[in-house]
Amino acid sequence: MSSVLLPTLLLVIAATLLTLGMLAAGMLFGPRRTSAVKEMPYESGMDPIHDARRRFDVRFHLVAIAFLVFDVELLFLYPWAVANRTWLAWLNQANHTEHLTAMAEATQAVHVNPTLVFAEIMVFIGILAVGYAYAWRKGIFRW
Amino acid sequence: MFVDSETIRFLWPELILVLCAAWIYLGGTFRGSRRWWVAFALAAYLLALGVILGLEGPATTSGDRGGLASGPILVDQLGMICRCFAILVGILLTLLMSKSTRHDLGSEYQGTLMLLVVGLMLVARANDLVLLFVSLELISVPTYVLLFLGRRDRGTSEATLKYFLLSILSSAMLLYGMSFLYGLTGTTSLRGIQAAVSTQPSVAALSFASLGISPDALIYLSLVFLVAGLGFRLAAVPFHFYAPDVFQGVTHANAALLSVVPKVAGLLAFTRLVILGFPQAASQAWEILLVLSILTMTLGNVCALWQQNLRRLLAYSSIAHAGYILIGITVALADSQRAGDSQGGVAAALVYVVVYAVAALGSFAVLAYLGSEQNEVHGVDELAGLARTRPFAATALSICMFSLAGLPPLAGFWGKLVLFLGAVQTSSGGLTVQVMQWFMILAIAGAINAAIGAAYYLRVIATMFFRAPAKTLDAEGGDGAAVVMLVCASLVVAIGLFPGIALNLARKAEASLRAPVSLAAQDPDRSQPRPVEHAWHAPEPPRTNL
Numbered sequence: 187m188s189s190v191l192l193p194t195l196l197l198v199i200a201a202t203l204l205t206l207g208m209l210a211a212g213m214l215f216g217p218r219r220t221s222a223v224k225e226m227p228y229e230s231g232m233d234p235i236h237d238a239r240r241r242f243d244v245r246f247h248l249v250a251i252a253f254l255v256f257d258v259e260l261l262f263l264y265p266w267a268v269a270n271r272t273w274l275a276w277l278n279q280a281n282h283t284e285h286l287t288a289m290a291e292a293t294q295a296v297h298v299n300p301t302l303v304f305a306e307i308m309v310f311i312g313i314l315a316v317g318y319a320y321a322w323r324k325g326i327f328r329w
Numbered sequence: 330m331f332v333d334s335e336t337i338r339f340l341w342p343e344l345i346l347v348l349c350a351a352w353i354y355l356g357g358t359f360r361g362s363r364r365w366w367v368a369f370a371l372a373a374y375l376l377a378l379g380v381i382l383g384l385e386g387p388a389t390t391s392g393d394r395g396g397l398a399s400g401p402i403l404v405d406q407l408g409m410i411c412r413c414f415a416i417l418v419g420i421l422l423t424l425l426m427s428k429s430t431r432h433d434l435g436s437e438y439q440g441t442l443m444l445l446v447v448g449l450m451l452v453a454r455a456n457d458l459v460l461l462f463v464s465l466e467l468i469s470v471p472t473y474v475l476l477f478l479g480r481r482d483r484g485t486s487e488a489t490l491k492y493f494l495l496s497i498l499s500s501a502m503l504l505y506g507m508s509f510l511y512g513l514t515g516t517t518s519l520r521g522i523q524a525a526v527s528t529q530p531s532v533a534a535l536s537f538a539s540l541g542i543s544p545d546a547l548i549y550l551s552l553v554f555l556v557a558g559l560g561f562r563l564a565a566v567p568f569h570f571y572a573p574d575v576f577q578g579v580t581h582a583n584a585a586l587l588s589v590v591p592k593v594a595g596l597l598a599f600t601r602l603v604i605l606g607f608p609q610a611a612s613q614a615w616e617i618l619l620v621l622s623i624l625t626m627t628l629g630n631v632c633a634l635w636q637q638n639l640r641r642l643l644a645y646s647s648i649a650h651a652g653y654i655l656i657g658i659t660v661a662l663a664d665s666q667r668a669g670d671s672q673g674g675v676a677a678a679l680v681y682v683v684v685y686a687v688a689a690l691g692s693f694a695v696l697a698y699l700g701s702e703q704n705e706v707h708g709v710d711e712l713a714g715l716a717r718t719r720p721f722a723a724t725a726l727s728i729c730m731f732s733l734a735g736l737p738p739l740a741g742f743w744g745k746l747v748l749f750l751g752a753v754q755t756s757s758g759g760l761t762v763q764v765m766q767w768f769m770i771l772a773i774a775g776a777i778n779a780a781i782g783a784a785y786y787l788r789v790i791a792t793m794f795f796r797a798p799a800k801t802l803d804a805e806g807g808d809g810a811a812v813v814m815l816v817c818a819s820l821v822v823a824i825g826l827f828p829g830i831a832l833n834l835a836r837k838a839e840a841s842l843r844a845p846v847s848l849a850a851q852d853p854d855r856s857q858p859r860p861v862e863h864a865w866h867a868p869e870p871p872r873t874n875l
Contacts, residue, residue, distance in 0.1 A: 302337065312351075313347075313351060316351040316354060316355050317354075319355055320354050320355055320358060323355070323358030323359070324358060
């Protein structure tokens, strides 16, 4: 087997096991108290059959916006990690200076401080955390 | 575009303000007091101003730019002066908004406003298409929120939605225009684009040429989109349609914000992007802008003549002033085509936008001061007899309006004078006969418009002084608005009496804009336009595993 595909295979196996495990754990340990409401198709707590033009709670909208915080975070972390992988590799290298010089030549950039590259994304996450904390304090999760 | 330690050194004021804004949002959920957060915001602005003047002032004037000549951030006099002005605008708007209509949203107001000021500060020094666009959005996005926070009724919602939709449309156009520039040159650095356009065609340009499309045509196309995108921010015809409706729908403080901040940002972006970015397109650019300028002035002034709503009137006045500002940009472009060196066009536009901003802020502050939460001042007629009932406010409004009209001892007069003189100078020297005629037409159109403009400003002033008072206005706009109107009126008089200071600062700013930065000497690798293929690929990392 090609060693390139091995991590992928492991991931697939792990994902399958995790999913099945969670389902099994729920079946084994979860309490089962059925009622008419609980047996309904899940529609975010709303009656699944109703007029299409019914109003729905604005809090759904707020939670969707709070979700955007994490969405944007993910959206940005990946490009950041890809764009900076050369710099971040520095954190794991033993011969820091040599590696840094080599990278500086490779990317034709100057004055790049790997710690700063890391601090940059921490600031980004921090700002998003402020947004999340703000939403929390404003009580959008209070139903 | 890495942020390196050199860049961070010059970013402290912005970072301080962003941190303070985050703190205001978060802290506002714990402590609701409006006064406390206004005081905190003012302290933050003063701290940022202190950092700019104390830490960066020496570095900027001594020309110690580090390795930044072609980085994302420019360190020059123009950026410096405009950032100080951005903070001044921030302080004035903070005071003006200190008595917001909803008590529980006081901290949201101040935090959002602070982010907007940071956006303006970044526009002033952006040297990169990406940074320029992001900082313009950092102005736009908080603006939407602020407009909506101002008041909650149908009119405000309508105005906010109109502004939002048209603003994102203009941003899309701007981005589209920028994408052509990037495609042609293979770099997002403004200095890099400048160098690339003037020296050798990039790979992309060559491939377009092989398809029978000349790079010049693409530059022209890009220019049209950039003018459309930035024209919206200036409220220039034909991108002005939103202005009257939006101004009418929002509060006075927000109307003040709309008339000042996007205009300053638009002018700065024009300066950095269009005038400096690609001088090759200057001949087409000034032709477009000259026509737009004449149309904008005329339409703004003529439509303002029959407005009865004060905010609508000031909206059309804002459009008209965008036309005057465009005169400066046009002159700068024509000069750069002639001599490769601007001779005062940018400086005149800068002085004018500052003078306009101060007078407009003052006018809106008076109107905000005269109203109260329940009864805002709407119609011109409501001001009847104000000179007798509220002499102080009437005087401040008259000073600001006289300045907007351009009457001699006040700031607005000098602003118009330098603009018109620039146009006349361009029409009298160099270039072809046709060009000279066009600039003479521009100068004459400007002068005629100044006369038309005076009519409606004087109508407001006459209403205040010569008509019997109809009803007493509440005048519950708060101390903040009173302070702003006092400061703005005094600034208008001060600039009017000592115009030399403002003009010299603007000339210095313009000179620094053109200061030759030897690209090769400072930072050879980043400034040189690279072929497009290379720009696409991230540097390959050493493959160690797998």
